[in-house]
Amino acid sequence: MKNTSTEFSYSFPVIRGIQAGREYYTTMCPLKLVPRLFKFVEDDLPADLRAQRTLNKQRIPSLARYIIDNKKSYAFSALTVSIDGEVYFEAASNDPIGKKLGVLSIPMEARFLINDGQHRRAAIEEALQACPELADETISVVFFVDSGLKRSQQMFADLNRYAVRTTRSLGILYDHRDPLAELARMLADTVPVFIGMTEKEKTTISNRSRKLFTLSSIYQATKQLLQKGKNTKFSKQEEKLAIEFWTEISNNIPDWLLCKQKKVSAYELRADYVHAHGIALSALATAGSTLITTHPEGWKKHLAALKDLDWSRHNREIWEGRALIGGRLSKAKTNVTLTSNLLKQTLSLPLEPSEEEIETHYAPGKK
Known part of the structure; x- marks a missing residue:
């Protein structure tokens, strides 16, 4: 991706991949940054202007309690996030492996849209209030670069289309x-x-x-x-x-x-x-x-x-x-x-x- 012109940006160590012909990036994000970076602000928007379902606040306490009660064994899958803005990826080196590793710079004015994991994000925020010692633990985040709502809505539909609840x-x-x-x-x-x-x-x-x-x-x-x-x-x-x-x-x-x-x-x-x-x-x-x-x-x-x-x-x-x-x-x-x-x-x-x-x-x- 081309270099960002903004003076202030977030920098994430990432692995770069290709999916459906598009670049995407995977990083490890400290839990303490999750509530700050990935905010859920779509509750008041009509369904056709949102990128996901509305937040079911009744689910949050049980998810947060799961983390708190199992601090030594809890497991959360990755958050999937779309970035609405220009980003810049700097590869670690020019060799085949080094080209996939590097630093992703994201301008601070860019918007983050959570395609999958908004309830996990809210549960992490609540769990941190009770257990601040979890702040430096990490969760994996998958970044997709998306300059529009239409693809984010499609990603949400695709990610949930074949999800099957275990018996x-x-x-x-x-x-x-x-x-x-x-x-x-x-x-x-x-x-x-x-x-x-x-x-x-x-x-x-x-x-x-x-x-x-x-x-x-x-x-x-x-x-x-x-x-x-x-x-x-x-x-x-x-x-x-x-x-x-x-x-x-x-x-x-x-x-x-x-x-x-x-x-x-x-x-x-x-x-x-x-x-x-x-x-x-x-x-x-x-x-x-x-x-x-x-x-x-x-x-x-x-x-x-x-x-x-x-x-x-x-x-x-x-x-x-x-x-x-x-x-x-x-x-x-x-x-x-x-x-x-x-x-x-x-x-x-x-x-x-x-x-x-x-x-x-x-x-x-x-x-």
Whole structure:
């Protein structure tokens, strides 16, 4: 790029690259400079005059807390920034490698437009207020030279066009900070009926899959069973209880064991039975939590009543309006509660006042 005529400029050590026939530059920027250089000033502009979505301020505290709580292990991807102005790149030398390394000078009157990373930028600013010691840490920044809004808008569209959010199961599989995720992984590899029967990557199970459970459903159900929140540590006793509970549950749902033994297919169970879906795991956990509280010493023997429960989806008198809406499984919170209510009634357990209220509203609709 040609030399800038301004007397005052920012200078960044960069690596120069070529993409789509255009030069771009990658640098490492100290966190303390991120809020000063890359300001978000487009909140009040109409959508067609902005280069990105408006800032969702509700996301900022959780992102900032992520940095603060994980100062030794947080990881942020690069900010992508367009420079609206003339820049000058001075190569380190004339050899092939030296031509790609150098210093990028950007006039101070140039505008920076964040194409990707405005929420990270805001989170960094908030985190620095709580942890000033992070000031000299760095984040990578990719600079594109762009003298117009149209290309910046197109870059935003392109950068987000193929972005795919990871599934809940995959997030749990790779999350080594959340103790509950660690417990769910351990259960999937320890409870006999879960071993080899748990889909660890996807949140939904395809028709042809031989899996019967998802890692995300085990995670959510165990959270309900132990009445613990995310990022809450578990005692060895609680871990043992979770293993014993799910093992004992499987002993009282014979179809699960038949599927494990390959005597019946997972597809058949999903097509014909409520217990082959995540709503059943959640309901079993909710009922199980009450059972263990009510009968802390003899809870296992009470689970035998589950063997007499007709889990067939064709039994509309039992399941329609509870786990099923119009013959289809429903994951709505009310339906999970109504399903757990039925399990509690099967196990001769009392309902909570909020559960009683939901049950009361369900009964008239059943007639």
